[in-house]
Amino acid sequence: MESLIEELKAKIIAGFNLEGVTPADINPDEPIFGTGLELDSIDALELVAILESDYGIVILERSVADKAFASLRALAGFVAANRT
Amino acid sequence: MGIAVETAVNQSAIAIAGCGAVCATGLGMEPLQHAVAANASALQRRELVIGKTSQPIVAGFVADEIIGKLRAADAAHADSRAFLFTSAALKEAANNAATILDFVPANRRGFVLSTTKANIEALDKLVRQQPVSAVAQRQIQPAFLAADLAAAFACCGPVQCVSAACISGLSALQQGAALIRRGLADVIFVVGVDVISQFVLSGFNALKSLDPDGCRPFDQARLGLSLGEGAAAIVLAKRELLSSPAILISGAGTSNDANHLTGPSRDGSGLALAIQRALAKAQIAPGQIDYVHAHGTGTPYNDAMESLTLRAVFGDHVPPFSSSKGIFGHTLGTAGVLETALCVAALKNNFLPGTPRLRERDPVAPDSLLVEPREEANLNCILKINCGFGGTNAALVLERELP
Amino acid sequence: MNDLAIHAASYLGPEGFGNDLSGLRAWPSPLKENLSRGELDGLHWSLLSASDPSRFLRMDLMCRLGFMAAELLAVNFDTLTAARREHLGVCVECFTGSLDTDIRFAQTPRPSIFAYTLPSTVIGEICIRHRLKGPVLSLISPDTDGANLLGEAAEWLRAGDAEMVLCLGIEAMNVSTANSISLPENLFPRGWHGAALLLGRPENSPREKTFATGRLLEVCRNLCSVPEHAC
Numbered sequence: 001m002e003s004l005i006e007e008l009k010a011k012i013i014a015g016f017n018l019e020g021v022t023p024a025d026i027n028p029d030e031p032i033f034g035t036g037l038e039l040d041s042i043d044a045l046e047l048v049a050i051l052e053s054d055y056g057i058v059i060l061e062r063s064v065a066d067k068a069f070a071s072l073r074a075l076a077g078f079v080a081a082n083r084t
Numbered sequence: 085m086g087i088a089v090e091t092a093v094n095q096s097a098i099a100i101a102g103c104g105a106v107c108a109t110g111l112g113m114e115p116l117q118h119a120v121a122a123n124a125s126a127l128q129r130r131e132l133v134i135g136k137t138s139q140p141i142v143a144g145f146v147a148d149e150i151i152g153k154l155r156a157a158d159a160a161h162a163d164s165r166a167f168l169f170t171s172a173a174l175k176e177a178a179n180n181a182a183t184i185l186d187f188v189p190a191n192r193r194g195f196v197l198s199t200t201k202a203n204i205e206a207l208d209k210l211v212r213q214q215p216v217s218a219v220a221q222r223q224i225q226p227a228f229l230a231a232d233l234a235a236a237f238a239c240c241g242p243v244q245c246v247s248a249a250c251i252s253g254l255s256a257l258q259q260g261a262a263l264i265r266r267g268l269a270d271v272i273f274v275v276g277v278d279v280i281s282q283f284v285l286s287g288f289n290a291l292k293s294l295d296p297d298g299c300r301p302f303d304q305a306r307l308g309l310s311l312g313e314g315a316a317a318i319v320l321a322k323r324e325l326l327s328s329p330a331i332l333i334s335g336a337g338t339s340n341d342a343n344h345l346t347g348p349s350r351d352g353s354g355l356a357l358a359i360q361r362a363l364a365k366a367q368i369a370p371g372q373i374d375y376v377h378a379h380g381t382g383t384p385y386n387d388a389m390e391s392l393t394l395r396a397v398f399g400d401h402v403p404p405f406s407s408s409k410g411i412f413g414h415t416l417g418t419a420g421v422l423e424t425a426l427c428v429a430a431l432k433n434n435f436l437p438g439t440p441r442l443r444e445r446d447p448v449a450p451d452s453l454l455v456e457p458r459e460e461a462n463l464n465c466i467l468k469i470n471c472g473f474g475g476t477n478a479a480l481v482l483e484r485e486l487p
Numbered sequence: 488m489n490d491l492a493i494h495a496a497s498y499l500g501p502e503g504f505g506n507d508l509s510g511l512r513a514w515p516s517p518l519k520e521n522l523s524r525g526e527l528d529g530l531h532w533s534l535l536s537a538s539d540p541s542r543f544l545r546m547d548l549m550c551r552l553g554f555m556a557a558e559l560l561a562v563n564f565d566t567l568t569a570a571r572r573e574h575l576g577v578c579v580e581c582f583t584g585s586l587d588t589d590i591r592f593a594q595t596p597r598p599s600i601f602a603y604t605l606p607s608t609v610i611g612e613i614c615i616r617h618r619l620k621g622p623v624l625s626l627i628s629p630d631t632d633g634a635n636l637l638g639e640a641a642e643w644l645r646a647g648d649a650e651m652v653l654c655l656g657i658e659a660m661n662v663s664t665a666n667s668i669s670l671p672e673n674l675f676p677r678g679w680h681g682a683a684l685l686l687g688r689p690e691n692s693p694r695e696k697t698f699a700t701g702r703l704l705e706v707c708r709n710l711c712s713v714p715e716h717a718c
């Protein structure tokens with residue numbers, strides 16, 4: 001699970017062009033879309049797209065996304081359970 | 085409010101000499117007007133593959149039968165639907181303006197194209213290593229599509245191409261009118277086009293902007309937009325070239341919200357500014373507007389924002405208004421021209437369009453929202469509005485001259 | 488066309504970057520035909536130390552070039568009154584438009600890229616940054632040097648549609664992107680540049696007698712190559 005969390009951190013930093021942010025800066029238990037990383041709604045959609053292309057997970061319902069994005073740890077659990 | 089208009093400047097209105105269209109309702113202005121009269125939707129559900137997944141999409145497709153017919157008549161452009169659609173719309177508009185075009189030499193005819201992605205289908209094919217004709221590839225570039233069309237319709241005057249997201253159509257009409265006013269042409273062919281493609285579908289789909297069951301503008305439970313495709317053409321002319329009472333473009337305006345790129349926090353003030361500019365150019369007061377044709381895409385945010393704008397501009401007296409995107413979808417670069425052509429027909433027929441696909445009105449929308457179409461004897465002045473990605477806004481004022 | 492007075496000019500191209508006050512500077516390391524987004528980052532940081540970089544980092548090449556061209560102008564938009572900024576028009580003209588980004592999107596469709604598959608998005612980015620609400624115009628022409636911009640700006644000023652106009656000429660087509668789908672060079676020129684000109688009426692011009700005429704790219708290059716204050 002820890003290695004998946006690190007993998008997801010790397011994808012988020014790369015995918016959202018978070019220059020100057022290191023994996024150590026991201027707290028896995030805080031909300032991904034809280035104020036810390038200054039991500040916006042397009043970034044949320046971008047994450048949905050990354051989940052589809054990199055892990056084969058298709059999210060169709062907003063509520064599913066909200067739960068999965070509650071924190072990086074929650075996301076890792078979601079990915080581990082649903083990846084194809 | 086607005087900018088002082090220099091009285092020394094010739095603010096002559098520009099006349100509309102003819103219209104043409106091809107979209108989900110079919111080929112021509114006639115099926116479009118039938119759909120408006122019947123308050124009917126021409127959106128269709130098709131199972132499409134977007135990327136790797138297959139899903140149902142409701143959109144305003146141009147019928148296969150029409151595409152087949154256009155291809156058969158112009159084999160050289162068979163794989164450029166952008167050219168086929170524009171050509172068809174231009175032919176109809178030119179036909180309707182034939183009497184005045186006879187008197188206008190080629191060097192006094194100009195051309196303005198409005199499009200967001202031109203022949204983007206060719207790009208979809210190229211990235212998949214599928215064959216594409218040389219002309220279709222060239223017409224990925226909007227500038228070449230504009231040049232090819234201008235040549236096909238003997239326009240040797242100024243040629244421009246506007247690509248400004250969803251306000252392209254109104255911006256193109258504004259440019260066309262300005263070119264005539266500046267004395268650079270006597271007639272301008274304005275044509276808008278966009279096609280439903282993998283490119284655009286995958287983009288809007290990824291942004292979760294589409295309503296899976298089809299758009300419902302100004303509906304309380306609306307979920308998103310529906311894409312549309314097609315082309316629409318309007319021939320603009322110097323007023324002096326027409327003999328009968330004409331329909332005129334008397335004012336136009338654009339603005340930027342300067343707020344947020346992707347839209348959610350728009351408070352409508354940017355659109356209100358564009359409207360005020362158009363009214364100032366037309367030298368009319370808000371109270372003189374008889375009807376507003378909204379942008380009304382059916383996204384939760386857009387329609388709410390427009391409701392705010394209408395109240396800001398018109399106060400307690402919002403004129404009757406409606407959205408036609410339930411008929412043919414959001415046709416992007418075509419929208420401004422297609423929807424203006426629809427307004428021209430409304431003025432000619434004394435008929436106010438309704439809002440197809442609307443089931444339960446959004447309580448936030450002003451009461452004058454028209455669900456059903458109706459006849460209207462007092463219809464002389466229409467305000468057409470569109471809003472675009474990137475916070476852009478445009479407004480156009482159409483007036484019918486009294487005999 | 489003596490109605491168009493120049494308030495400021497800027498230019499970014501392979502040969503260097505700068506404005507009409509301080510002239511062109513060479514890039515820290517030479518930039519070639521394949522300009523990656525990252526290569527503009529260093530310049531951005533040095534100019535915008537106090538501002539939020541998150542928007543810039545999301546932009547595609549075309550928007551970054553336009554955004555930087557506006558930033559390089561020797562004008563502080565913040566000092567303009569709100570009324571001035573409300574009537575400041577923005578127009579952009581290009582040939583290849585957003586095609587470089589379009590190709591990338593077609594190859595790897597991602598929502599964050601989709602917003603940039605429109606040549607007019609750069610107008611939105613600049614208007615947000617400097618809070619400009621004036622008229623807008625986005626043209627695609629078969630010329631890469633902004634041939635129509637000055638004429639359009641002059642028209643806006645003459646008609647009273649705007650008090651000042653920001654004109655942008657941007658080309659952004661990387662060699663590798665165009666080659667990846669074998670686009671012919673004669674129809675899809677490779678290359679990149681960004682140029683901006685801030686224009687107003689003569690009575691409002693801070694410069695003594697600089698009037699704009701001709702094509703945008705030439706005007707900007709000339710002004711930035713022979714600066715007022717050579718350093």
